Amino acid sequence: MAIIQSGSFTANGSAQVIRIRSDFDMIRVLNFNAGAQATDDLGYEFYFQRGMTNGRGMLYTKLGNTEANNTVTFGEIAANAGFTILDTSGSPLAALNAVGGANEITAISNAAIPVATNSGANGLVAGDVVRLYTVTNAGQLNGFDFTVGYNTLSGTTFSLDYMSQLAVAGTTAAWRKIKWDPIYYPRHRYITSITSSGSSSVIKLSVTHGYKVGQLVRVLVPAIYDMVEMDNLVGTITAIDTTPTSGNTITVDIDSSSFTAFAFPSAADYAAAGSAFSKAMVVPIGMDTAEALSASVNELSDATFNDGFIGVSLAAGTLSPAGQNNDVIYYEAIKNDITVNP
Amino acid sequence: MGVALRQTEDQLTANMLAATAAQINCVNGSNGDNPTELTLADVNNVTQTLLGNNAKMFLSSIEGENKFGTAPVRNAYFALCHTDMTSQLQNVDTFIQQSQYPNQQRVLDSEWGAVGNLRFLVSSIGYIEQNASALNANVYDIFCVAQEAYACIDQDGASTQFIYRPAVYSGPLALNVTVGYKFAEVPRILNDAWVLNLRATLA
Numbered sequence: 001m002a003i004i005q006s007g008s009f010t011a012n013g014s015a016q017v018i019r020i021r022s023d024f025d026m027i028r029v030l031n032f033n034a035g036a037q038a039t040d041d042l043g044y045e046f047y048f049q050r051g052m053t054n055g056r057g058m059l060y061t062k063l064g065n066t067e068a069n070n071t072v073t074f075g076e077i078a079a080n081a082g083f084t085i086l087d088t089s090g091s092p093l094a095a096l097n098a099v100g101g102a103n104e105i106t107a108i109s110n111a112a113i114p115v116a117t118n119s120g121a122n123g124l125v126a127g128d129v130v131r132l133y134t135v136t137n138a139g140q141l142n143g144f145d146f147t148v149g150y151n152t153l154s155g156t157t158f159s160l161d162y163m164s165q166l167a168v169a170g171t172t173a174a175w176r177k178i179k180w181d182p183i184y185y186p187r188h189r190y191i192t193s194i195t196s197s198g199s200s201s202v203i204k205l206s207v208t209h210g211y212k213v214g215q216l217v218r219v220l221v222p223a224i225y226d227m228v229e230m231d232n233l234v235g236t237i238t239a240i241d242t243t244p245t246s247g248n249t250i251t252v253d254i255d256s257s258s259f260t261a262f263a264f265p266s267a268a269d270y271a272a273a274g275s276a277f278s279k280a281m282v283v284p285i286g287m288d289t290a291e292a293l294s295a296s297v298n299e300l301s302d303a304t305f306n307d308g309f310i311g312v313s314l315a316a317g318t319l320s321p322a323g324q325n326n327d328v329i330y331y332e333a334i335k336n337d338i339t340v341n342p
Numbered sequence: 343m344g345v346a347l348r349q350t351e352d353q354l355t356a357n358m359l360a361a362t363a364a365q366i367n368c369v370n371g372s373n374g375d376n377p378t379e380l381t382l383a384d385v386n387n388v389t390q391t392l393l394g395n396n397a398k399m400f401l402s403s404i405e406g407e408n409k410f411g412t413a414p415v416r417n418a419y420f421a422l423c424h425t426d427m428t429s430q431l432q433n434v435d436t437f438i439q440q441s442q443y444p445n446q447q448r449v450l451d452s453e454w455g456a457v458g459n460l461r462f463l464v465s466s467i468g469y470i471e472q473n474a475s476a477l478n479a480n481v482y483d484i485f486c487v488a489q490e491a492y493a494c495i496d497q498d499g500a501s502t503q504f505i506y507r508p509a510v511y512s513g514p515l516a517l518n519v520t521v522g523y524k525f526a527e528v529p530r531i532l533n534d535a536w537v538l539n540l541r542a543t544l545a
Contacts, residue, residue, distance in 0.1 A: 133478045142476030182361035276369040276376040285534045
């Protein structure tokens with residue numbers, strides 16, 4: 001047995017991904033704050049070993065509100081609230097939630113930020129990415145990926161945070177979670193809206209974009225989106241908005257004030273196109289060094305790199321290994337010489 | 343081991359192209375999905391786009407000869423795709439099977455045939471986007487590339503090494519021999535206007 005990696009981090013209330021330099025067999029996590037403070041019912045030590053159910057693990061919970069002589073319980077972490085093994089060389093697709101199934105989407109609203117309602121329990125966290133299929137009354141969303149949950153999130157609802165308002169609400173749909181991005185950066189992204197802003201254009205993207213000021217992008221806008229004047233133009237990103245609830249935009253130095261207004265295809269457009277069209281998208285093509293330097297951005301940050309990894313995701317929460325906001329978390333990942341599982 | 347190395351390089355390159363390259367969906371088919379199956383109109387659309395971007399074709403034309411059952415082949419860009427597309431290609435209008443080329447001396451090993459100005463090279467590790475279509479079907483990425491569209495760049499001092507370790511290095515009882523390879527390389531699009539990802543489903 002060898003400890004191949006150990007470390008610590010300060011929790012921010014969200015799930016934490018730990019990249020482990022080589023595959024691991026066991027992982028132990030200690031929540032320092034939970035162990036040290038006098039508060040009821042906090043998970044303070046967590047453990048996962050290969051062979052346990054992915055997404056779970058074991059935990060020690062401290063009961064009572066005094067540090068000395070606290071009663072401790074030991075049990076299994078709740079489903080999807082523990083350790084999830086990640087390996088980006090595998091498929092990024094989670095299981096399909098089919099129409100007619102336990103967790104199908106039953107409605108997608110026409111609110112300013114569309115909200116999907118599902119039966120069952122979606123198990124999503126804010127910032128997850130979801131792909132939609134076979135959306136009734138809103139087929140233009142089929143095959144699109146969306147970041148979800150920053151505006152509305154419960155076990156039966158999640159917001160499509162960066163999607164523009166639907167004219168006609170959708171009804172049933174199938175969906176699945178996309179567990180990670182394509183492994184290579186920089187990545188192309190799909191456009192949900194373009195608005196003119198003086199001599200610039202503000203482009204909103206359906207999934208958290210990850211772009212930086214100074215990057216050069218080519219904007220592709222098929223005719224179904226109306227703003228054909230924008231198609232194939234190259235612009236420099238002069239500003240980004242990463243506000244989780246309302247942002248996810250890039251501002252490019254393209255003057256679209258005289259262009260035809262951008263319109264995400266409607267259900268009628270989708271039907272008229274024979275249910276097939278190419279998506280409007282942003283393609284990263286390089287870096288404007290001067291712009292990057294003026295914004296104190298590393299001018300090499302658009303370099304192609306393989307972001308693939310193996311590791312583990314720690315769920316957040318009082319009874320989860322990534323703890324609560326500002327908790328200090330210690331971990332050690334262990335590799336065994338021999339592991340025998342049935 | 344050599345096959346594994348080159349397939350790994352190809353997979354990494356395909357991953358990069360799939361993540362970064364501009365996309366065009368096949369829209370002229372009739373299977374009701376988005377994208378549709380591949381058609382001649384989609385091939386012509388890609389060719390027109392690449393020509394409009396001044397992309398230079400890889401392969402010169404193959405002139406017709408006085409041989410029954412053969413047909414001349416146009417100068418062409420490469421179209422790199424998965425072997426699952428082979429049956430689909432057979433059904434595309436004006437498809438010319440590579441066995442029908444008038445001159446077999448210029449046929450590439452992995453070449454399946456030609457449609458218009460695209461010559462299709464197939465591989466079992468061609469890129470598939472799992473369950474990415476509107477109807478939850480697999481989407482097949484056909485990377486249509488021109489000359490100097492992308493490159494694979496080796497890191498200085500880290501070119502591919504095949505490493506063989508005799509048993510004497512494995513421990514006191516010399517039980518195990520190991521062989522492996524390592525390399526440091528990055529694929530990068532050189533001109534985004536000269537490579538297009540034509541996405542298609544099966545009919």
